[in-house]
Amino acid sequence: MGSERAEPGTIRPGGRTARVRAAVLRAAEDALIEVGFSRLDLTDIARRAGVGKTTVYRRWGTVTRLMADMLLEMAAQSLPRTETGSLLSDMQAHARLVQRTLADPRQGALFKAVIAAAICDSRAAEALHRFYDIRIREWAPCVEQAIERGEIPEGTDPCEVVRAVSAPLYYRLLTTAYPLDEAAADRAAEAAVAAARAGVFRRPLASPSQP
């Protein structure tokens, strides 16, 4: 993120290196959509990126590490959240965002691929966990405000509510052939809010939400 001073024995993230990284990540994304996760190979990605394959093998080494780096990049681009006055509307907005993202052929394939990568490699898994941690936390304030408004009980774990909205959409994407439509998104939001109102997501004691 920041710019480092370069002393002897120091990395050089400047111009060329950054350009190579961007080209490779973009090429990897393209290749991912075209040939799918399992058929990805670094030689092909290097060719697409117009970069020496030695470079790709030296910097990333494996497909899954490259995917982990893609996740870092994805996490860096933060998305804006809406803030209407009601928890249901906010969670509906979140659900629709997730639904539109996963339903889009390109983005959907990308998300499936990073999940597959996380299953295959622990570093990719770590990167994926960080990514979702960030994304989920971005929506937590909506839930906190709902608590302050008295819509849902004191002590409710905000992140659990936000996850409860996402979960059914991902589950549907991965384990069924049904379309990810707006109705599914709305149901996910309604279900999470109903459960939150019922006090299901209250923390048991004074323990942090993220152990």
Next chain:
Amino acid sequence: MGSERAEPGTIRPGGRTARVRAAVLRAAEDALIEVGFSRLDLTDIARRAGVGKTTVYRRWGTVTRLMADMLLEMAAQSLPRTETGSLLSDMQAHARLVQRTLADPRQGALFKAVIAAAICDSRAAEALHRFYDIRIREWAPCVEQAIERGEIPEGTDPCEVVRAVSAPLYYRLLTTAYPLDEAAADRAAEAAVAAARAGVFRRPLASPSQP
């Protein structure tokens, strides 16, 4: 399943073939746990199974098709469901079953792997969808009885309720590093039941639940 008559040009699923299939599926499962999905290769599986690698390549051809066959096998072994007198207890039983399965290192790795396979290959995806369709339907009667008892509204889609129980557990498994404990299972069951009581899973009109 059934036994066929063998006319010229007919398959021979008898003795040896079945034995080979069983040995290969078992070896694939072992290999999966030991080296992980991404490092699976058919030559190694053939060696583990004590079977000619030509056989494995001829019958399955790719890792993902072998995984699809594993899913057929998994779907064939049906599990018993509990039937207490209350929806919450039934859904808690379901949630605990899913939680214990996914939390078990062996089974957890297996389930992650078949999901990864489904992401990589459309045939494996189809097999996975069938598998979950069966598993989810097995628990639907609990929800139907709850409707008859008047616990939840008429017109509730039973499968959607059962999926709502599983979803948060799978989401937690795939996108976080948090442990899949009993508390998570209970929360999943409580959330689904609360949403069902609120009428979130009623079908919009007289349309079938599975389009």
Next chain:
DNA sequence: CGGTTAACGGGACTACAGACCCGTTAACAA
């Protein structure tokens, strides 16, 4: 039983992903 042939298995062959070597380019400091 014996004949037919689906299915298995050993071993040779091939293509190519990934490793390695070493010369070239261009960040960064002075």
Next chain:
DNA sequence: TTGTTAACGGGTCTGTAGTCCCGTTAACCG
């Protein structure tokens, strides 16, 4: 600028996953 060296890239080599050929085994039939 100029020097230093991190990082890039072309070319070559190698291990091995996956294919192919062909002889062997054992299901299934009559």
